[in-house]
Amino acid sequence: MKTPPFEKFLEMDWEEIQPLYDDLEKEQLEEETLTAWMTGWSDLRKLVDERYARLSLATELDTTDEEAEKAYHAFLEEVYPKTQTADQKLKEKLLASGLVPDGMEIILKKMRTEADLFREENLPLMTEESKLGTQYNKIFGAQTIEWGGEELTLTQVKSAMLTTDRNERKQLWEMTSERQLADRDAINDLWVKFMGIRAQLAANAGFKDYRSFRWLQRLRLDYSPEDSKRFLAAVKQVAVPAATRVYQRYTKRLGIESVRPWDLLNNQTTFNLPAIQAFETEEEFIARVGAIFNKLDPVLGGYFNTMRESKLLDLMNRKGKGPGGFCTSFATVGLPFIFMNSVGRGSDLRVLFHESGHAFHVFERINLPYHHQWRPGLEFAEVASTTMELLAEPYLAEDRGGFMSVEDVAISRLLNLEEKLLFWPYMAVVVAFQHWVYENHQLGTDPAACDQKWAELIDQYMPAINWKGYEEVKQTGWHRKLHIHLAPFYYIEYGLASLGAFQIMAKAKKDQARALRDYLKALALGGTVTLPELYRAAGAELAFDTATLGEVVELIERDLAELEKKIS
Ligand SMILES: [Zn+2]
Incomplete structure (x- = not known):
């Protein structure tokens, strides 16, 4: 099977897409052909994923764009559900084959769980x-x-x-x-x-x-x-x-x-x-945050710079833009995109740090061979983002080379930790x-x-x-x-992830370079290992106990006391 380029796929209707799934469905699945088959399926999933992401994003970037809305809805109604049903059939085919592609053990376990839970009679419910x-x-x-x-x-x-x-x-x-x-x-x-x-x-x-x-x-x-x-x-x-x-x-x-x-x-x-005013223009916003990521780690600075140069940041609030902030990604090229509604407030900085953490995850997981392996589940996805919030924020202050007064940063930080x-x-x-x-x-x-x-x-x-x-x-x-x-x-999920992120922050207080190295290593694993393994790779533990939470709470309270001293 040869997957079409994305520009072509974007225009294809279901009748044209279906044969791509049919080819995979018909193919004899054997040890020798497994990698090629998986790659073909993965490429197809990337096309669908990116089409979804781009069409949906277009409606968010301009909610008044009727063409964009029409295209998105047509996709949601006529194409997307059919791709999902066809994708499910391929999952069943792989499960039935008894074959386990390298690095797919955990993903197959999840697929099997889903298949076990599936009941036709539950669909109408x-x-x-x-x-x-x-x-x-x-x-x-x-x-x-x-x-x-x-x-x-x-x-x-x-x-x-x-x-x-x-x-x-x-x-x-x-x-x-x-x-x-x-x-x-x-x-x-x-x-x-x-x-x-x-x-x-x-x-x-x-x-x-x-x-x-x-x-x-x-x-x-x-x-x-x-x-x-x-x-x-x-x-x-x-x-x-x-x-x-x-x-x-x-x-x-x-x-x-x-x-x-x-x-x-x-x-x-x-x-x-009153709220802290932190910047005026998008350019200023991006330059300031970019400088902080550079200071934090050259790899992170590089990723952020790629986003700036490739216009993968749309950060300012404007009329007609959809609400909120999020990070999405373009699967065929393996690049993230950050959408926000900034108005220049101090809290916008925190949101961009957070979403950048999600974006770094996208950059890191790109080397995994299959699309199936990308997503780790929210319990860890939010570790990636929350850690960035925690580690980047202190660099905003003048005494750490930033552009905000020590007191303003202390106020922002205090509110964040609280x-x-x-x-x-x-x-x-x-x-x-x-x-x-x-x-x-x-x-x-x-x-x-x-x-x-x-x-x-x-x-x-x-x-x-x-x-x-x-x-x-x-x-x-x-x-x-x-x-x-x-x-x-x-x-x-959010509570567990936050506990994980604070554990990484505690490590970073002792050795930030090492903590960031582990962090990136864990991000690169995508969803290929268990949650406890992901946490451990990042230098933390997936924990539920009083001792672990107690240590983190103590750390937060110590930091809060320090911050209060900086606020007049
Ligand atoms: Zn998040």
């Missing part, structure tokens, strides 16, 4: 589940409040909450909460349906409960629900007391008596006002809640019991936040955590 998800999104998408004669969406409320006027924050928060409580019954109804479908999905696949089914569906082959619970216990023991200390210092910083929900961003994070520390207790609430829900299916299906459990968990893991007078809002927090509804059990 999954469609049903994603339709419920759409309804969930619709309910939240329609929520707006009236503010200053204007109608604000929830996203706009978030920016409006960034005000020094505490009373204004309180009013905004109260109005939003009231608006959200009006949809309480609707969310509860959806929840009962979600739970029914999930129990059925698990039963059809021969599992006694949804959690054990879902665990495998998320391809968590290297840790168990028990490991996850050990991590929660560790969080309770060491991260919760440290978080309480952070909240106590925060009350002093704001000059308030106790932390109320309207003093936090996204339920858990502290913030600083956010990462405060995340663990909140993560624990979200994860513990789901353990409880699926261990107690009947109670877990009862919204009133869910309310009670959520409030209980908030008291256990986030005791420093004062909810007095707003008990109903507190209890229904699980309504507003979309992962619980749309992506069950998807959350601990």
Whole structure:
């Protein structure tokens, strides 16, 4: 089989693409032909991957470009699902052959798990589940409040909450909460349906409960629900007391008596006002961050420079651009692309460091022979990005050759470290809640019991936040955590990855060159080894225990104390 060049593939419809899959499907699979067959399949996957990435990106770069949207939707409707079905057939063919291509052991194990979980009768249930998800999104998408004669969406409320006027924050928060409580019954109804479908999905696949089914569906082959619970216990023991200390210092910083929900961003994070202005133009932004990566490591500096020269960075906010920030990649050429909505704030620097970590992963994994081997799973992908945030940030300061004042960098760093520390207790609430829900299916299906459990968990893991007078809002927090509804059990990944990144940071404090060498070596492994092996290669441990988390929390608290001294 000869794969077409990307420019040609971009124009091909399914009738033209199908023969490419058919050729692979028909070929006799033997030891001698295995490498060539795998390469052919891998090349085809790269074409599909890049077509998806480029079409999707085009709609994000200009949301008003109707042509781009048409092309993307046509691909999503007419081509992409068919490529996925055809790809599944090739997976089955490889599994049935009993052959194991070099470096594909772990990937095959995952493929086998997926094949074992597959049930024809679950397909309509999954469609049903994603339709419920759409309804969930619709309910939240329609929520707006009236503010200053204007109608604000929830996203706009978030920016409006960034005000020094505490009373204004309180009013905004109260109005939003009231608006959200009006949809309480609707969310509860959806929840009962979600739970029914999930129990059925698990039963059809021969599992006694949804959690054990879902665990495998998320391809968590290297840790168990028990490991996850050990991590929660560790969080309770060491991260919760440290978080309480952070909240106590925060009350002093704001000059308030106790932390109320309207003093936090996204339920858990502290913030600083006014925001720090860090740069004016994209050129300046790129040059400054490029200089920092160069200082950190010449390899990283080189990668970033390639991105600059090849125009793989689109960083500034502008009218018509889609929201958020992310790193995508062009598989046939093996290059990353970073998309952001910067406005010149200090926090934009952190986002670019983070996304660059993902981009470096793309550069490093390119030498793996097959596309199948690229993705390591989020538990490690986020180690790559978070580590870059942690290691690059200090170089912003003048005393480390940067362009920002020592105090401004100390403020940014403090907020970053606080956010990462405060995340663990909140993560624990979200994860513990789901353990409880699926261990107690009947109670877990009862919204009133869910309310009670959520409030209980908030008291256990986030005791420093004062909810007095707003008990109903507190209890229904699980309504507003979309992962619980749309992506069950998807959350601990961030907490584990963060713990991994801090371990690397601790190593870097002793020997940064060595820490970065290990980091790059681990990135280059893609998804070809197990998670514990990936962490170990990067100089860390995939850990769930109190001792490891305790050491990292101690390190964070020491750094926070140092940073506070630099802030007047
Ligand atoms: Zn990320």
